[in-house]
Amino acid sequence: MNKLLLTLFVLLLNSAIVLAQTEADTTWRRTFSAGINLNQAAFSDNWRAGGISSIALNSHLDARADYSRGRVTWDNEAQLQYGLIKNKGDEMRKSVDRIYLDTKYGYKFTSDWNAFFSANFLSQFAPGYDDETDADGNKVLVSNFLSPGYLTFALGAEYKPNPSFSLRLSPFAPRFTFLVDDEVAADDRYGVPEGRKVRTEWLAAMVQATFKRDIATNINLRLNYMGYLNYGEFTFKRVDHRLNAVLNAKVNRYINVNLTGNLIYDYDQDADIQYSQSLGLGILYTLQGFSLNR
Template structure:
């Protein structure tokens, strides 16, 4: 029930604040300027630091850094809109008397091709691809001997087709796909055998030996609804929202996977900026664990809401 409420809250928030005719969105140019490619690149580095000298309240010195790179190549003409982008993010934290720990790790690629039969229409027949994974091992600190995630463990691929509405499609988009393939990759043998990230775990005999290895790929076919928009809420304050709602037809249809990102960008000058972001995820296939009554063993505790919050000040360069 609570995830149905979350789904409705996300949907209402996005529909309310992402109307294509929003006053925050610049008006579309009436004059057609011909087919064109537009490429943009952005590199950023955010830094946060805390230092103590004879501080009687106590505390530990720490420093955090987040490096990001985004690139996009978009094509548009009277009938076609083809949008492509890739994002890499990597962040670390070093605290006094503690090893360096990873705070963020993302590799994401998106491609969206849309066709509209009439030049003045805002409706597109669209096909969309999304792929994301991470670059390095993830750990449940302080244990750094057993990775809980790796490159392509997990990796996610969404591919499907449907209808998309966007008056200025690079700024505002509402996409509905009645048929989308979702593939979850767990290419690490140990994580696949453990059934991590929703793949089928290995089958063991009574002695604990593997009879049938765990599956490396989980395939789903379902319905996908996404909403994204960018707007200037005040001078030098921009917001970017991305919401994805997915439900598998075969396994527990109606149980919605949620991926919701909300990012604020505060521009200080041409290079210096501050950023604040929130990322909420819920995936029923990703189960958590709790200590078992048997010492050293764990029981499945079901899926839980995941939330990540980011705040940083740094530099950003567009080129």
């Protein structure tokens, strides 16, 4: 079942690329950016102010391919983030790890509103470990690729008054939570029932909001919010919230300063709010309006 769902999502996402290769360029709006940020700090052994020598490397990739013809729209987005950090005396660890893929087919019924069907996938690339070790001194695996992984389908209406802002309201949003790594499942099940690898939430609602705009010269802010409610667990404590924020400042054509933050509240993962943040100076490569046709 889980392989079938993932295959369906990949085919849905790839079909947009096929259309991009066959349709006229005037119906597509494409953007692509990829960057690498490096942070480094060094202190002598007698540095009295204190500090730990460290090095960190963060990478990110953002791509969009949005199709529009008449009342029909097809928006596709990929956000990939991965980073590593090494403090003196410690092992190399992850600083950020995120996979987000989204595809949405819409039909406009007014200038600002459209009905839509969408699918999005959320997970991570590599294993994640707890800060603490077990009784035997071994690292505790707490997450991995598809452990957890979230595949969500949604049907609803979207309000999009301009290219910078969109709000999706989905009263029907079934979600599949994957937990395929047995070692992760031994520590935390992320809401997946005991003895199973997939949790299905058929009756649920989802709200998604996106804001992306240049807030000053060469400074761009992007915010992505996702709220998820299972009708069978209708309490405010059980509403999932995810917020991703990226502030990018261009120094010149290739050098940029990048500030990234992620905030998660998911009661099935932890009763408290989780957050991560990274800041770096690095290289950014951007393409806009490019063609996929040969």
